[in-house]
Amino acid sequence: MSRVNSQLDRAFAPLAAAIETGLIPGGVLGVVDRNGNRATRAMGLAQTVPISRPMREDTWFDLASLTKVLFTTERVLALADADCIDLDAPLTSVMPDYRHYNLDNWERKVTFRQCLGHQTPYPAVFPLYTYGRDPDLLRTFLLQHEFPAGPAVYSDINFILLGxxxxxxEGKWIREQDPGQGFAWSADPNSAAATEDCYWRHRVLVGEVHDDNCSALQGAGHAGLFGTVTSVLDFAEDKLKTAGSDALIRTPISARRTHGWERPFEGWSGGERCSSQTIGHTGFTGTGLWIDFTRGHAWTLLTNRVHPTRHFDSGIIPLRRAVGDAINAE
Known part of the structure; x- marks a missing residue:
């Protein structure tokens, strides 16, 4: 049995247990190494209400905040590499109208690099979608809204602004831009894992973005990307093979973060057994990707843990850690 298959066998056990006990409807687990060896497996249901559909290895997932690293970080760093932007320049170098009614405010000093590393004073959450559904007006509102400055925390606002x-x-909205090989901005409902029975959209969301702010903006830099286990592993395999050209995604900005990604810290989502040269990120819908450059492998756990509601303890945090520890048990 190949190494990736034995890793998958070990790591699939906690996922199977979570599905069998009803914590999550279903999931897909995948492992790949830098030589291209990979293994994937699916279990459970892609949807439970109002119809039931089985989870498959080719199921499409709303990747949620994996959008931050699979799309937005990639585009921002590519533009920096091409000298189109300076990572240490403020966002106003591209958006001079940002908070332009007060030229001395702190928002006008926030840089691209600070947003990539969540090293800004923005609040953790902001319900932009409650201010209306006109995407042009919401963009204008966000660029002029005065936020109280607080401690640096993980905030979607950083990546909405980068978007x-x-x-x-680019001269066009995010949803009009190329999402990348194997990815999309929506999915066929017959092939997608369902997310939430949404209170304000009055339907079970399948193949359309779960994130409220991204939905109202009709595309954003912090969420909205869809993909399969194959497309996520293809991305990870490419990173494993070209690690030298992606130095910034491995370069620390803080004790917990690199450019766009998380790095290992006590209690992080990748578990305790990965190497220090590991990066990872999670998505609210129940997704995640971790790449260990020292060991030369990566793994992705894709679940629909918010289906049919987010207001339930799915145990996704200990599940992610258990999967990571099993992957790296050797």
Missing amino acids: LALERL
């Missing part, structure tokens, strides 16, 4: 900067530079 707006990308839209300015």
Whole structure:
């Protein structure tokens, strides 16, 4: 049995247990190494209400905040490499109208690098979608809204703003931009894992973005990407093979973060057994990707843990850690 298959066998056990006990409807687990060896497996249900559909290895997932690293970080770093932007320049170098009614405020000093590493004073959450559904007006509102400055925390606002900067530079909205090989901005409902029975959209979300702010903006830099276990592993395999050209995604910005990604810290989602040269990221819908450059392998856990509701303890945090520890048990 190949190494990736034995890793998959070990790591699939906690996923199977979570499905069998009803904590999550279903999931897909995948492992790949830098030589291209990979193994994937699916279990459970892609949807439970109002119909029941089985989970498959080719099921499409709303990747949620994996969008931050699979799309937005990649585009921002590519533009920096091409000298189109300076990572240490403020966002106003691309969006001069950002908070332009007060030229001395702190928001106008926030840089691209600070947003990539979540080293800004923005609040953790902000319900932009409650201010309306006109995407142009919401963009304008966000660029002029005065946020109270607080401690640096993980905030979607960082990547919503990076997404707006990308839209300015590309001259088109995020949803009109190329999502990358194997990815998309929506999915066929017959082939996608369902997410939430949404209170304000009055339907079970299948193949359309779960994130409320991304939905209202009709595309954003922090969420909205769809993919399969194959497309996520293809991305990871490419990173394992070209690690030298992606130095910034491995370069620390803080004790917990690199450019866009998380790095290992006590209690992090990748478990305790990965090497220090591991990066990872999770998505609210129940997704995650971790790449260990020292060991030369990566793994992705894709679940629909918010189906049919987010208001339930799915145990996704200990599940992710258990999967990571099993992958790296050797």
